Amino acid sequence: MKKNMFLVVFLFAFLLVPISAFAEGSLGEFNFDQKKSSHPLDKVNSKGEVIKYEDYSKKSIDLINETDSFKGSGELNPIFVGDLLEIDFQELIPPRINDDNRKREITPFVIIGPDGRAMVNDTTMFPFSAITYITLEWADGSRGTCTGTLIGRDRVLTNGHCVVNAQTQRGIVSATVHPGVSESTAWFGAYNAIDYFVTSNWINTGSISEDYAVLVLAQSNGRHAGDRAGFAGIRQVNNILNQNIGIFGYPGDLIREDEAINQYGMRGNVTNEDSQIAYYTIDTSPGQSGSAMLNTNNQVIGVHSSGYTDRDNNPLFNGGPKMNNFMFEFVSSAIN
Template identity: 55%
Template sequence: MLVPMNVFAEESLGEFSFDPSKVSHPYDMINSKGEIIKYEEFNDGISQLINEIPSVQGTGEISPVQIDSILEGHSFIDITPPPVVINDSTARGPLQISPRIVIGDDSRKKVENTKEMPYSAITYIEINWPDGKGGSCTGSLIGKNKVLTNGHCVINPETKETITSAKVYPGVSNSVGLFGSYNVNDYYVAANWASTGSSSEDFAILVLDVSKDNKQAGDVAGTFGIKQVNNLLNQNIGIYGYPGDLMEASGEISQFGTRGNITREDASVAFYTIDTAPGQSGLALLNTDNQIVGVHRGSFVINGNPMNGGPKMNSYMFKFVSKALE
């Protein structure tokens, strides 16, 4: 779920295209130039004994950036993946994705201090499309110059258009990016996302330039650890990001979030009734140790029951992300 806006960052990303005939695995890695890294290549190179990467605290050195102008004159409406039907043998009927969802009473609260982990490493992302329209997503720093977010934050699954530019602001509070701003110079997506827009592979890794004062985002704001998981059912997760509805109400760009439990899952997607809204696409699912165990994608309806969900950090996604961190 993205929050639209019409802000123009410096254009740095070219047109995206790739040859589907050269893809051999759903998790083949494709960059913004359409270059393909085969899944079997990095699968063999990553030890089966490694199933987590630790978090790192940032130095806290900051170069604040005022960014309230991005809110001026813009309404927050949904730009989301189109409705899809996923065959689900455990459900009585089809599982569909819907635009957004706040379920019952809104449990999201404003994060008052984004100077420290984990909140410092949660990023506000502004993006621009070829038609001049813009939007925003949430991401998470996982390396010195790497951010984990959604695939639909870089590729529109319906039109196949890709972003022309993007900028990342870690630890935003009250419309101030406390750790500077960073242009995106490349990204990686899974082949199956680029081809089909599948929920299971709706994630992307953004590659960042250094800031104007030559800082790496992860060095100053910190980086999240990632953890490979199989079963998440009933586990508690935190969901923190930049929801358009609450930012519109406050008139400022700030972080909001809450915690709750995973209530349903399949082999690749976790589901929950934790509140979200447009702008929170790409936020991390954080376990109780604040490790990333998945990425929020959007809202679902299962047999008439509303849920939120996103791909979980299974072995395929873990290896993909680990390769991107090299």
């Protein structure tokens, strides 16, 4: 990355949707006391409770650098979610970003050149079955959508900004996860979130390097989401420059064009990186916040977060935190 390049960074904040078809129940009120956190990677749950980094670090992941994938039983439990299209999309003001003190602006999407995204025709097949459409609600009644990926029987990886607004330090009050949606049908059912985990540094700074979160899901009809739809393993990585990755999710712009909720994505190479963030020219748009970076073995090696433009708002590239040892420790501990 050229040092003299002026970059504008923005979060692909999820799209606000004024709808009523959300999960019953609540995650409760998020109350975070910064004084109780002593490490940037302390794990904070949906109640604001702090799990110390030293208490979970290397406890359950000693000597491993990846977790197993599971393709799922394929058992279908279809639910029509077309009523989610009866919406008036609005842009959400994103949390603050403290990345190199770069100026922040919001733009609708970052498409680099011709749009290379393609619709996934069969979302009942792994790994597309494990890519989830997430509906969210905040305490003030605002609602929105993100993308996530099943990484365990009842765990979903997404963005931190999909569950906690780092500017207001307020969390979501409810979320529903729909694996493998296409043709406005959630083929494997719907699952309510009962908890989530983010890092204390995300809450305090809104830094892209910690823009990740793990949702915990309740069962539906006696079954876990991952048992039906499968889940992707996560893999710790260091240098992934020029490696091929895929990013799949639920982009709001194409969903509006289709007038149906469908999954889209594309593959491309990592074009730049630092120790925490991977950059690429894979096309994305709002609604794809939280989409996994999938390697050629369909393992999760990072999570899409943001887009970058120059002074004139010309798109340059997209990016998000990669699964370095710190992110791997955090996410692995949240799975167990």
